[in-house]
Amino acid sequence: MAYGFSLDDVAFLRSREGREALEACSGLALTEGSRLADVAEARRVVGRQHAAAVLETLLLRRKAEAKVDGGGRWLFTDAALQQASAAPVAAHRAGRLAGRDVHDVTCSVGADLVALARTARRCVGSDVDEVRLAMAAHNCAVSGVSPALVRADALHPVTRETIVVADPARRDAAGRRRWRPEDFVPALDDLAATYAGRPLAVKCAPGIDPKAAPWASEVEIISLDGRVREAALLSEGLATASRRATVLRSDGGGWSITDAEPDDVPVGEAGQWIVDPDGAVVRAGLVRHYAARHGLWQLDPRIAYLTGDTPPPGVRAFRVLDSGRFTEKALRALLRRHDVGRLEILVRGVDVDPDALRRRLKPRGAAEASVVITRIGRTAVAFLCRAERIPDAPVAPHD
Incomplete structure (x- = not known):
């Protein structure tokens, strides 16, 4: 407890x-x-x-040091730390609202508030929990920012003409997750109704159904270091696309893609590489847009694996060494032929448990490889690959 x-x-x-x-x-x-x-x-x-x-x-x-900049000096509750945005994610969201007047109406201990205060023209934080608000005052002070802090219920507005940022609680008093938007605190519909007509940005779990927020003009799915972290729901006035995927790295790198980009890509046989798009791209429904951006194509129109002869920069891609129709017997022979003993198994569109399959295969060779198992049409296919980290594209010098 x-x-x-x-x-x-x-x-x-x-x-x-x-x-x-x-x-x-x-x-x-x-x-x-x-x-x-x-x-x-x-x-x-x-x-x-x-x-x-x-x-x-x-x-x-100690838990916060890998998540919050300066977290070694902050004050937290356990629930507040669990829900706090990682620093690069909070900074990205604040960057989208830079130079504006912003009110974080569920500021909690201040993880998003500190980032917002660094970029906003004016910034207000409020929370109904007086303990968390006192912690936010401390955390803002040690972070060198000084937003206005007010004790207030998120559903009783205390500002006008500000952008409203909210992060509804998604766990109950026992720590169990709330999955239904109507069970959030405050409930998603109540937030939307309270701030109708005002620019509103709401942080949610990445699995939220966009239909639960018909007021949201944009849904942004955000990942950090390959792990999908959260969704942001943006109302009209903040939205710049309908769907957006943002891929961030802890070292400061990152990029975004939206449904405003082209998505006309072919379906064809495997090229020299297989690419598994970042989870944010997949969840945002932007696999084809990502393929078009990088000159890739699909193996199957219903599967998220992409292929091509030149992988995108900065990703872990899979160089195709061999392939064949997938059965356990055929895959076992393929592994013996290439002397594979250390094996990574990736699966999409085929009902296979990678860990259970690896135990049954019992590979014993000296080489290391990755197997990508997927469905092409009605046929399950296995691609034997070598995973490689593709270097980032060089940054063009400034004039």
Whole structure:
């Protein structure tokens, strides 16, 4: 059970005494095995009243370091950290709203608010939870930004003529996920009704059905380092396309593609490479647009694998070495012929469990390879490949 912070806890953690307590306990292991010893030491150093808050804060900060810039100095609740956008995703969203007046109406502990405050002309953050709002005040201060902070219910507007940004809670009090938009807090329809006629951007889980938000003019699917992270629903006035996929990397790289681009691509036999588009591209329904951008074509019009003779820059692509109709017997012979022992299996459109198949195949050779199994028409086909990381395209020098 996650620790429930109080306003008194937050005040202590922000005080000099609290900072010294956090520093004194920073070397604790904080593992399941060290739990009793950690609690005893924290109580000895801090006292019983705030020991739990100190331990929880240290644990959450360690988890946050890979997600939030400067997270090692922030204050969090467990639920707030779980829902917080990763720093590159928050920065991307803030960049789309740069130079505008923005109100984050569910600012929580400030993960998106800090990014918005760095790019907005004016920025307001509000939340109904006074503990999270106090944490947001601390987090903004240590991040060097100073948005206006107000305690307010997201469904009772306290600003006018601002862009509204919202991130409804998608877990219940027990930590279970809420999947239906009407169960979000606040509910998606209620947000849309409250801010009807105002520019609205709502962060959601990437699996949301766009039909659940008929007011949204654009749905943007965002991935980070190959993992699909979230969807953003944008109302008229913010939208620049109907569907967008944005692919980000932690090192600062990234790109976007929309349904405004051409999608006229052929279907044909495999070229020299097979490309598995980023999950954001697939979920956004932009596989053909991506293929057209990079001179690729489809193996099958219903399958997301693409093929071509030159893979896009910056991706992990699969150089085709051999292929044949997929049966376990035929694939086993193919692996023996190429002396494959270390095997990656990728599957689309065929009912195959890669892990179970690998155990049955028992490859024993010296080589390493990837097998791409897919359906072409009604036929299951296996492509034996060598996975390669394609270099990024060189950046043209500035004049």
